[in-house]
Amino acid sequence: MRASQFFISTQKEAPADADIVSQKLMLRAGFIRKVAAGVYSWMPMGLRSLKKVENIVREEMNRAGAIEMVMPVVQPAGLWQETDRFDSMGAELLRFKDRHDRDFVIQPTSEEVVTDIARAELRSYRALPKNFYQIQTKFRDERRPRFGVMRGREFTMKDAYSFDRSAEDAGKSYDNMFAAYCRIFDRLGLTYRAVAADTGAIGGDRSHEFQVIAETGEDAIVYCPTSDYAANIELAEAVAPAGERPAAAANLVKVHTPKVKTIAELVDFLKVDITATVKAIVVEGEKGEAVLMLLRGDHELNEVKAEKIAGIKKPLTFAAPAVIKDAFGANPGSLGPVGFNGRVIADRTVAKMADFVIGANEDDQHYTGANFGRDCAEPEVADLRNVVVGDVSPCGNGVLDIQRGIEVGHVFYLGTKYSKAMNATFLDEDGKPKHFEMGCYGIGVSRILGAAIEQNYDDKGMIWPDAIAPFSVVICPVGYDRSEGVKAAADQLYADLQGKGVDVIIDDRGERPGAMFADWELIGAPHRITIGDRGLKEGKVEYQHRRDAESTPVAPDAVLAHVLAQLAR
Amino acid sequence: MRASQFFISTQKEAPADADIVSQKLMLRAGFIRKVAAGVYSWMPMGLRSLKKVENIVREEMNRAGAIEMVMPVVQPAGLWQETDRFDSMGAELLRFKDRHDRDFVIQPTSEEVVTDIARAELRSYRALPKNFYQIQTKFRDERRPRFGVMRGREFTMKDAYSFDRSAEDAGKSYDNMFAAYCRIFDRLGLTYRAVAADTGAIGGDRSHEFQVIAETGEDAIVYCPTSDYAANIELAEAVAPAGERPAAAANLVKVHTPKVKTIAELVDFLKVDITATVKAIVVEGEKGEAVLMLLRGDHELNEVKAEKIAGIKKPLTFAAPAVIKDAFGANPGSLGPVGFNGRVIADRTVAKMADFVIGANEDDQHYTGANFGRDCAEPEVADLRNVVVGDVSPCGNGVLDIQRGIEVGHVFYLGTKYSKAMNATFLDEDGKPKHFEMGCYGIGVSRILGAAIEQNYDDKGMIWPDAIAPFSVVICPVGYDRSEGVKAAADQLYADLQGKGVDVIIDDRGERPGAMFADWELIGAPHRITIGDRGLKEGKVEYQHRRDAESTPVAPDAVLAHVLAQLAR
Structure with missing residues (x-):
């Protein structure tokens, strides 16, 4: 072209x-x-x-x-x-x-x-x-x-x-x-x-x-x-953490936590590690009843997983404030399993926790030192959360990224x-x-x-893989309209590349070199050959891959082979 | 394929x-x-x-x-x-x-x-x-x-x-x-x-x-x-007929033509040649006035041409019965230029007619022997009609088809x-x-x-030009699944044709020959080669173009060249 x-x-x-x-x-x-x-x-x-x-x-x-x-x-x-x-x-x-x-x-x-x-x-x-x-x-x-x-x-x-x-x-x-x-x-x-x-x-x-x-x-x-x-x-x-749940070591203690609504506020207020906290999420069961889901404080609910659990309303529906208040006697921010008589599903990670911090089902109150089996019933256990970097891979052969x-x-x-x-x-x-x-x-x-x-660009523009670039190769002659030598060399290379079935464009518009290069860097043609009078006098043309920081001088009679070799890589 | x-x-x-x-x-x-x-x-x-x-x-x-x-x-x-x-x-x-x-x-x-x-x-x-x-x-x-x-x-x-x-x-x-x-x-x-x-x-x-x-x-x-x-x-x-208008030879005679409404009825009633009759069509001018257009009895109005005439309402509008009655004092079927004071446009052919038959602007009355310039004013002249087979070509170099x-x-x-x-x-x-x-x-x-x-079919099906056939060539092996010789010969020809870049399909479905041939005649593949055991024994395969009434025997080792020659025609 x-x-x-x-x-x-x-x-x-x-x-x-x-x-x-x-x-x-x-x-x-x-x-x-x-x-x-x-x-x-x-x-x-x-x-x-x-x-x-x-x-x-x-x-x-x-x-x-x-x-x-x-x-x-x-x-x-x-x-x-x-x-x-x-x-x-x-x-x-x-x-x-x-x-x-x-x-x-x-x-x-x-x-x-x-x-x-x-x-x-x-x-x-x-x-x-x-x-x-x-x-x-x-x-x-x-x-x-x-x-x-x-x-x-x-x-x-x-x-x-x-x-x-x-x-x-x-x-x-x-x-x-x-x-x-x-x-x-x-x-x-x-x-x-x-x-x-x-x-x-x-x-x-x-x-x-x-x-x-x-x-x-x-x-x-x-x-x-x-x-x-x-x-x-x-x-x-998200696989369950290895090993058994540690034995309860702390006593259940109710702590006044005024204005603490989020896990971040809780961690800040109690000066505990976020991994010692458990957050409560209330969704509706199939009959509209409140179901409590427990995740470690730093983990995120995976709604697709939660929705798949038998008995959970589909599509997944978070319980309304009135339903929550009715079931727990408290508002979101202070909810937990202790004293709750409904269905409780703990994420696999939570199920292995001991002495955790959790809402006390009284507004502005939390428990520290909470333990399953002692302070409340053993919960159902399910995979409820999004995995995070560093989790053990379910394949058993490494950790997740x-x-x-x-x-x-x-x-x-x-x-x-x-x-x-x-x-x-x-x-x-x-x-x-x-x-x-x-x-x-x-x-x-x-x-x-x-x-x-999105995968291949820099501050100058796109960088196309050869197979789907609008043109695989661009020939940029400097002074195409002024120099017979440049025109002849550029036309010859153009014909040679076309003869080899290469999808090549020759920029014969007569643009200034800066504008011409900027265009092709923006368009992202992967292979560029620049041909100018000065280079020709010195017996060279310039090859540059769109990812190269600088061009490579190549002898004019070697440039066809050079480009073909680059395209074959 | x-x-x-x-x-x-x-x-x-x-x-x-x-x-x-x-x-x-x-x-x-x-x-x-x-x-x-x-x-x-x-x-x-x-x-x-x-x-x-x-x-x-x-x-x-x-x-x-x-x-x-x-x-x-x-x-x-x-x-x-x-x-x-x-x-x-x-x-x-x-x-x-x-x-x-x-x-x-x-x-x-x-x-x-x-x-x-x-x-x-x-x-x-x-x-x-x-x-x-x-x-x-x-x-x-x-x-x-x-x-x-x-x-x-x-x-x-x-x-x-x-x-x-x-x-x-x-x-x-x-x-x-x-x-x-x-x-x-x-x-x-x-x-x-x-x-x-x-x-x-x-x-x-x-x-x-x-x-x-x-x-x-x-x-x-x-x-x-x-x-x-x-x-x-x-x-x-439609160009004007050559020569001058003949001189008037007949007198204007009013003829009672009961129930005659159409040109066909007029011709039948008066026993005149249709080419001696003129039909009247009334359209509206730009101000809604009646404009009379005259065509020879056997000619058809060309609405595109009529609409282009200056002063004619666009889109072309035929005058309503009341407008006609008002302007001519008669109903359609007996209209004409004699005594009409409005605009009259005659087709070029009509303008060269003398002694014609035309409506008399009285119901059930026509004139014979009517002539322009004598019985009514000279009309405007325009190309108003569709051409017919045999008309002189406007190029001047023949007659139209x-x-x-x-x-x-x-x-x-x-x-x-x-x-x-x-x-x-x-x-x-x-x-x-x-x-x-x-x-x-x-x-x-x-x-x-x-x-x-629509241009290329027969009672068996389509007949495709090579360039746009779904497949240019079909190989029909008879007994592909039963005869090793047929399979080998068919596969070889298939590979050879593919090697030459021919768009070929080999029918390896194992259909009966009759059903297979009927399919490909319906589909219209232009070139068919049939390969069967009997033919191979006799040293031949059959080539048939979709338009051929019969197949042509070709030696197996010559069939590739034969097909390529047919495709190159």
């Missing part, structure tokens, strides 16, 4: 409403342009990277045996009513009426349409397994769109759906997709982790998120540096959730109809670009 | 609600699947052809210097209000509100969004010319969707928009796109015509439709077989219509802001597939 025939539009400043680095850089570098909140045009520069991501995803999906198709953006409500999602989904599902007053939605995903296809087209077990995918425009009417293409409303998603005869076969389809996703993210050149995720009502252990590692990520990823273990924070198990990540892919075993709701069956070998075992597999194609930038 | 790893789903019968051949065949061959009225999923087989069309369009657009981008499917009403299209477009424009009650549309085209980009990004004449295009999902909420992908609601369209400094430069952009379109339709392998079309309020001569020739086409295309002249019926000029066509592309000079409405300007060389001169260029990507089928 010649820059003069392309469209390059960079800006010094990002719009004031840009939230995060990737959004600012994509706007400044002319990758995207805002059309409405959460709705963007893909400008020519950005579209090149988007298409490269799409192509890698497509190639690996095809390699994995998935079959591409395209389902409509506009989908009739009827199908969505079969699964109840038309009514049960929130306002993220954009609903509208057509000119004949019929209800439609704009697809956020396509489970209903693909399941409708399967029940019509996959009539026999001989047609299975099948995996259909599309790379297509999706819409989610986010309440508060932000972060550019990372949490936009209109976006490009690859969604795949597998259909199998049995849960066992569905497991193979799942593993196949898992492996394909690893190949995809490897090829994209991104640092990522596949982390186990919650399966919700479906159950089982077949849900993984693919997370691009970035300090700015919204998600906490738990992993064990000395093993393969990785899970998102919702799922990561936590990174931030951006979710860009998800593989999920659906079981028969949709096939039963839509009565989608095939005839099995025994001649009997059977519901499809399904899986769904998403990749946020446009989101990947945001994530790639 | 191996058929066993692909998705082939053919049906013997098309759904009862399919209107036309292409729709029936696409449904039967598993190219598309209906999701709602005018909304289809592209099944894997159909998507292959769709992608091939897209790629040809993309390559030629890029070659022409157009730059790809993607504008959103969901667009904010604000931009559409700037051009008034939000209010003035009909119900085809799908409007909806988002969760925050803000108005949006689903794009039917993207003039507003691209003009908004241009006014922000193309600030200087140095940035011009530019041509941006997208290949993207569009939606038009057709009142009565039909004909499958030919008049669907959701469809894929390539839309391009050019921005120029001057009308002259815009003309160059137009010519450039015109040439690109010719290359595109040449490469698609379709028989087509570029026909001049009406420019409406924009004026000028820069509007061409690209029409795929098919007997089932909705549009009438006028062309001159002995020149390049081609226009759609709305635009095609008429074909049916399907519009699949349109190039259109927009001038400053949108740039003025949205105040989209650039700074010209003189430092002054100037409105962009624009053009728009559409190709109905999904519609092309329907048109290609």
Whole structure:
């Protein structure tokens, strides 16, 4: 490509409403342009990277045996009513009426349409397994769109759906997709982790998120540096501390704690270590009754775990002040198990504590030296909390660390959730109809670009992996319009690189060197060759990787090989 | 591709609600699947052809210097209000509100969004010319969707928009796109015509439709077989008959013509040639007054031409019965110029007629032997009618013929219509802001597939041009699962063709030969090689083009070259 025939539009400043680095850089570098909140045009520069991501995803999906198709953006409500999602989904599902007053939605995903296809087209077990995918425009009417293409409303998603005869076969389809996703993210050149995720009502252990590692990520990823273990924070198990609970050594003492409402205030007031304190959280049971959950003072409740406990109201509901007052005789800030007759669930860590500090169920009163079994009954024990750095890994082979990540892919075993709701069956070998075992597999194609930038940027701009850079190589001739020698050398290298199939752009716009370099540093082309008169006289051109602090002189007749070697790394 | 790893789903019968051949065949061959009225999923087989069309369009657009981008499917009403299209477009424009009650549309085209980009990004004449295009999902909420992908609601369209400094430069952009379109339709392998079309309020001569020739086409295309002249019926000029008007030879005679209301009845009653009759059509002038238009009895009014005449109400409005009675003293069926004091416009053919038959402005009365200048004033003369087969071509080099066509592309000079409405300007060389001169260029990507089928099918199914067939070549091994010799020969040919970059599928499903052949004839793969045990023993395999009545035996070691030669034709 010649820059003069392309469209390059960079800006010094990002719009004031840009939230995060990737959004600012994509706007400044002319990758995207805002059309409405959460709705963007893909400008020519950005579209090149988007298409490269799409192509890698497509190639690996095809390699994995998935079959591409395209389902409509506009989908009739009827199908969505079969699964109840038309009514049960929130306002993220954009609903509208057509000119004949019929209800439609704009697809956020396509489970209903693909399941409708399967029940019509996959009539026999001989047609299975099948995996259909599309790379297509999706819409989610986010309440508060932000972060550019990372949490936009209109976006490009690859969604795949597998259909199998049995849960066992569905497991193979799942593993196949898992492996394909690893190949995809490897090829994209991104640092990522596949982390186990919650399966919700479906159950089982077949849900993984693919997370691009970035300090700015919204998600906490738990992993064990000395093993393969990785899970998102919702799922990561907090194992019980080793050893037995110490014996009670202190007496139960009621302490007046005026105006102490929080754990921080309690620690400050009593001058105790936070790890000696226990906090009380009251949620509703299935009958609306108060259930007391106990966590160590420095730990956080994991709502996904808490909600899964039998007898707890779903979705998890914190008890109202009146319910609490009625059950405990005190207000939040001074609650505890001593004297409470309801259900008490202690986190595994709490269950191993002795002589702890806890609310006394009287306002402005706490106990020190509290002990289970002596001062109150032994509680139920459950994993209630988010893990923290340094926790023992549930794999048993190390301690946990936590990174931030951006979710860009998800593989999920659906079981028969949709096939039963839509009565989608095939005839099995025994001649009997059977519901499809399904899986769904998403990749946020446009989101990947945001994530790639969050992972790879500096104060000058983006730094693209070769595979998804808008251009892998840029040739920056200094004085292209003035020096015949520069023009000849630059044109020759351009032709040579094109001949080798390299995605190269030559900046023939005649910009000043400073502006030209700033543009390409902002755009983040990974490999740059600068060709100028002075260098040519000295028998050299300059190669610089976007991550290099300085350029490397290379002889003009060696530069082609040099660039190809860099690209092959 | 191996058929066993692909998705082939053919049906013997098309759904009862399919209107036309292409729709029936696409449904039967598993190219598309209906999701709602005018909304289809592209099944894997159909998507292959769709992608091939897209790629040809993309390559030629890029070659022409157009730059790809993607504008959103969901667009904010604000931009559409700037051009008034939000209010003035009909119900085809799908409007909806988002969760925050803000108005949006689903794009039917993207003039507003691209003009908004241009006014922000193309600030200087140095940035011009530019041509941006997208290949993207569009939606038009057709009142009565039909004909499958030919008049669907959701469809894929390539839309391009050019921005120029001057009308002259815009003309160059137009010519450039015109040439690109010719290359595109040449490469698609379709028989087509570029026909001049009406420019409406924009004026000028820069509007061409690209029409795929098919007997089932909705549009009438006028062309001159002995020149390049081609226009759609709305635009095609009907030239005046050669020579002078004959002198009046008959006397004006009033004839009682009871119950004669139509030209057919008049011809039958008077036993005259229809070409001796003149029919009267009354339309409203700008002030609501009756204007009489005269056409030869066998000719049809061309409403587009009639509406363009100065002083005629726009849109063209036929006069109400009361207005006619008032102006002529008679009812329709007996109207004419004799004794009428209002404006009279005669078609060019009528203006050359003498001694004609015409209504006498008395109910059930006609005149024979009527003549202009003697019996009534000389009329205004204009081109008012649709051309007919055999008319002299306006090019002067032959006579006109008429074909049916399907519009699949349109190039259109927009001038400053949108740039003025949205105040989209650039700074010209003189430092002054100037409105962009624009053009728009559409190709109905999904519609092309329907048109290609309407042009190429037989009673067995579709017949694809090589370039856009879902697979160019199909290998049909008879007994693939039973005969090692057949399997080896078929696999070898498959590998050889793949090695040559041919888009080949091997049907390894183990279907019976009859079912297998029927599938591929329905799907329309242009080149088929059948390999069976009997043939191999006789030292031959069978090659058959989809249009061939019979297969051609070819030696197994010559078949690769034979197929490649057929593909190169």
